[in-house]
Amino acid sequence: MDNILEVRNLCKKYRDFELKNINISLPKGMIMGLIGENGAGKSTTIKAILNAINIENGDIRIFGLDNKQNEKIIKEDIGVVLDDSFLSEYLNPIDINKIMKNMYKNWDESLYFRYIDDFKLPKSKISKDYSSGMKMKLKIAVALSHKPKLLLLDEPTSGLDPVARNEILDIFQDFIQDEEHGILISSHITSDLEHIADYITFINNGEIVFTKTRDELIENYGIVKCSKEEFEKIARDDFIKCKKNRYEYDLLVENKLEFKRKYDVNIIDKPTIEDIMLIYIKGEK
Numbered sequence: 001m002d003n004i005l006e007v008r009n010l011c012k013k014y015r016d017f018e019l020k021n022i023n024i025s026l027p028k029g030m031i032m033g034l035i036g037e038n039g040a041g042k043s044t045t046i047k048a049i050l051n052a053i054n055i056e057n058g059d060i061r062i063f064g065l066d067n068k069q070n071e072k073i074i075k076e077d078i079g080v081v082l083d084d085s086f087l088s089e090y091l092n093p094i095d096i097n098k099i100m101k102n103m104y105k106n107w108d109e110s111l112y113f114r115y116i117d118d119f120k121l122p123k124s125k126i127s128k129d130y131s132s133g134m135k136m137k138l139k140i141a142v143a144l145s146h147k148p149k150l151l152l153l154d155e156p157t158s159g160l161d162p163v164a165r166n167e168i169l170d171i172f173q174d175f176i177q178d179e180e181h182g183i184l185i186s187s188h189i190t191s192d193l194e195h196i197a198d199y200i201t202f203i204n205n206g207e208i209v210f211t212k213t214r215d216e217l218i219e220n221y222g223i224v225k226c227s228k229e230e231f232e233k234i235a236r237d238d239f240i241k242c243k244k245n246r247y248e249y250d251l252l253v254e255n256k257l258e259f260k261r262k263y264d265v266n267i268i269d270k271p272t273i274e275d276i277m278l279i280y281i282k283g284e285k
Contacts, residue, residue, distance in 0.1 A: 002027065002028050002064075003025050003026060003027055003028070003061075004026055004027065004028045004062070004063060004149065004150055004181070004182035005024065005025070005026040005049070005061070005062055005150060005182060005184060006024070006025050006026075006059075006060070006061045006062075007022055007023060007024040007025075007045070007048075007049065007058065007059075007060050008023055008058060008059040008060075008061075009021050009022075009023065009057055009058050009059065010022035010023070010045065010048055010055060010057070010058035010060065011055060011056045011057040011058055012044060012048055012053065012054075012055045012056060012058075013056055017039070017041070017044075017206060018206050019041050019044055019045065019048070019055075019206045020206050020207045021207070021208075022041070022045055022048075022058070022203070022207075022208055023208065024045075024184075024201060024208075024211070025211075026182050026184055026199070027182070028179055028180055028181070028182055029176050029178070029179030029180065029181065029182065030176065030182055030183075030198040030199060031172065031173075031176055031182070031183040031185060031196050031197050031198050031199075032182075032183070032184050032185070032197060032198065032199040032200070032201055032211075033185055033186075033187060033190075033193035033196075033197035033199070033200045033201070033214075033273075034046075034184060034185065034186040034187070034201050034203065035186075035187070035188075035190060035193065035200060035201070035202050035203070035273065035277055036202060036203040036204055036277070037204070037281060038188070040203045040204050040205060040206070041203045041205075041206045041207075042154070042186040042203055043082075043083065043154050043186065045186075045203065046082070046152050046154050046184070046186060047082075048060065049062070049067065049152060049184075050067075050075075050078075050080065050152065051067050051068055051071050062074045062078070062150060063077065063149065063150070076104060076105060076106065076146070077148050077149040077150065078148050078149075078150050078151075078152060079142075079143035079144055079146070079148035079150070079151045079152070080143055080151075080152050080153075081136075081139045081140055081143050081151075081152075081153045081154060081156045082139075082154045083154055083155060087099075087127070087142070089126065089127050089128035090126050090127075090128060091126060091127060092122075092123060092124055092125055092126050092127065093112075093113075093116050093121055093122075093123045093127075093138065093141075094123050094124070096138075096142060097109060097112055097113070100112070100142060100145065100146070104146035105146075106146045106147045107145060107146045108145055108146065108147060109145075111144070111145050111147070112141060112142070112145035115137075115140070115141035115144065115145060116138075116141055119134075119137040119138075119140075119141060121134055121137060121138055121141070131159075132158075132159035133159045133160045133161065133164055135159070136156065136157070136158065136159050136160055137160075137164070137168075139156075140156060140168060140171070144171070144175070148181075149180065149181050149182070150181065150182050150183070150184075151172070151175065151181075151182075151183040151184070151185070152184050153172075153183065153184070153185040153186065153187075154186045155186060155187055155188065156168065156185060156187070157169070157187060157189055157192055158187075158188075158189070165189070165192060169192060169195055169196050172185070172196055173196055185197070190272065190273040190274040190277065191272070191273075191274070193214070193273060194214065194218065194272065194273055197214050198213060198214060199211060199212070199213055199214065200212055200213075200214055200217055200273060202276075202277060202280065204280065204281060209280060214273075217271075217273060217276060218270065218271070218272075218273070219270075220254065220255055220256065220257075221252065221253065221254060221255075221256065221271050221276055222252075222253050222255075222256025222259065222268040222269065222270065222271065223250050223251065223252060223253075223268065223269040223270075223271045223275060223279070224239070224249075224250070224251040224253055224256075224259065224263075224265050224267070224268050225248050225249070225250060225251075225265075225266075225267040225268075225269065226248060226249050226251065226265055226267075227247075227248055227249075228248075228249065230249075230263075230265065231249040231251070233263075234251065234263060236285065238253065238259060238262065238263075239251040239252060239253050239259075240252045240253065240254060240279075240280070240283075240285075241279050241280060241283030241284060241285055242279075242283055242284060242285075243278075243279050243282055243283040243284075244284075250279060250283075252271070252275075252276060252279040252280070252283065253268075256268045
């Protein structure tokens, strides 16, 4: 399976933060969710992929091309949604169309205005006067309207109501149906990723904790709820991390069926991606 995006040994140092040996492989036709706390390194990773920041070390390839040597060619085929818009808030959708069609060879004016109409965005109103959800929809319309092959999205459903979020997620799933496109999406709304992501990459303190398929996480992982007496009988190598609550322990295990065969426990819950992330961050070994 060909990779549309490859990141190898990416390192970036700041005074009080460091990305350490980030490795990401995104196959064509797939969606990868990037999860982690605020400040974990998700946005920095996306900016490095875009060559928007200088890095100390690493090899980044998009469509098989080096992201620095072939930046102009690559960016023709990337759609980007970042927290900070590169467009002035004093532009309306009509103004933006005039700018974009001179920036991208494949800009599709009719597609752009179809998104504007579908999203019910006022064409004559400047984006400064939009709600946060409308601003996000405008960014997504711009990102999709030059027919990119790869989407790099940083919190694209932030500020959207549940109906609008589902609408956007459907668009993302349609985008990868031809199996030639790909999406890397950073989101703190992990329930969205449970609907659309094929892979989940978890970053914590500038390091990748794991990259796994969504199904592997949700179907194989488990949260064991046990008493103090039960906990003391469990070998430390048989769980990833544990979180002590008021009356019980929550243990994150990688293979719930194997754990159940080995130990006599009553409750093993099916975790959400958020559950897994929280126990990794807050739990102890």
